[in-house]
Amino acid sequence: GESVGLHLPTLSVQEGDNSIINCAYSNSASDYFIWYKQESGKGPQFIIDIRSNMDKRQGQRVTVLLNKTVKHLSLQIAATQPGDSAVYFCAEKKGAGTALIFGKGTTLSVSS
């Protein structure tokens, strides 16, 4: 079936390292992608989004890369901090009139 998934359920990094969280999607018709961060006891928080007509977008300390050839999405976090520890979800939208579909999440643990 079609789904948004993440390559690793957990990722552990040291403070100051760069983190890369990966996501694979299966529907080539998906045209909008979002990364969310979820801390314990809170709702998902928007980090960054990208549309299918782009292959890279940068925010503050974060970069999203989209490779449509292999249907791969990644989130790069520069100089990872303990406050970045959370569950990260990618989500895709498969075209107009459809809702966001979420992947299962990657838990990022940052040790100092």
Place this chain on the structure above:
Amino acid sequence: DAGITQSPRYKITETGRQVTLMCHQTWSHSYMFWYRQDLGHGLRLIYYSAAADITDKGEVPDGYVVSRSKTENFPLTLESATRSQTSVYFCASSDSYNSPLHFGNGTRLTVT
């Protein structure tokens, strides 16, 4: 403060009872969504609404009812709660279909 609020924060109910989860947003966003979050399944869409008096089923709508008589409110009702509906429920809103969703902090529902 503007935002999206859910109530109650926690709810315990018995099997067979009707329960309503409330969601209120102050942004005047057109779109509102209900998701449930369970371990191993991530976030799954229950229902969504594009505007007042317009609602559509998501991935897992069975056992749930929604209404949208006012733009700012989107209550979710479990007509006859079952143990399988024990979950964390998140409401979200967005101003257009290709904009990020903004989530509330969730309602943790336990059905005994």
